């Protein structure tokens with residue numbers, strides 16, 4: 001039986017084992033996916049090899065350690081600077097980033113999106129920005145601070161803080177990649193900036209999953225089509241599953257994984 005795991009700290013809340021085990025069962029794959037609490041991210045490579053794992057996912061706060069400790073990097077992971085998936089290839093660890101294409105898959109159902117506003121400039125925002133710029137989609141970042149501003153400018157994004165943002169702008173899709181609303185009732189940007197933007201957009205997506213955040217409530221109030229981060233989480237898992245098993249996930253597998261995710 002092949003062994004897989006998710007590394008994180010904390011990791012007890014993770015739904016990845018139930019999602020992947022449901023996918024394995026659906027195709028009759030002889031694998032078992034567990035959780036591994038990892039205190040020190042520098043130890044990720046040794047723990048992965050000593051544990052005899054064939055593959056792993058990596059969550060907060062270890063994605064940059066996973067990137068630094070991979071033997072080989074997929075070009076997209078290299079560009080993003082963070083790894084959320086390890087695959088053991090003949091004793092060498094190959095690092096991938098499936099968060100970025102997972103996000104892209106999650107927004108595929110939104111038609112006619114030709115410019116996007118991304119709220120936040122953290123790790124998730126970086127992976128989203130890289131994939132959207134690879135697809136040549138014009139992208140504007142709005143963040144409360146200038147953290148990582150240069151990274152986004154180098155991708156060809158526009159970058160604003162709450163002081164420099166011009167309020168007349170219009171976007172087809174607004175993405176919340178901040179943690180505002182995760183464990184509090186805050187909005188990702190001041191309401192005098194956010195409300196007109198939401199009123200004039202077609203779609204809104206929050207990376208936070210499993211709840212209607214204040215950001216999504218605002219979209220709902222203005223009859224904007226919206227979704228939470230569940231599809232993003234599902235599709236990053238589906239893409240990792242394909243790397244783990246070497247099997248393309250069809251709709252039956254995807255729905256089994258979604259059911260697993262929902263528990």
Ligand code: NDP
Pocket residue numbers: 060099120121122123124125143144145146147177178179180181182186187188189207208209229230232233234236
């Ligand atoms: P980071 O800590 O790397 O970045 C957080 C970002 O949010 C930063 O830009 C930070 O601003 C901003 N921020 C935090 N609090 C506030 C606030 N109260 N108001 C405005 N801005 C704020 O986190 P991640 O990028 O790793 O994760 C971001 C979110 O995405 C989390 O909620 C996480 O749960 C979710 N997520 C969902 C995934 C999915 O599959 N659905 C996958 C990964 C993450 P500053 O730069 O100034 O500090």
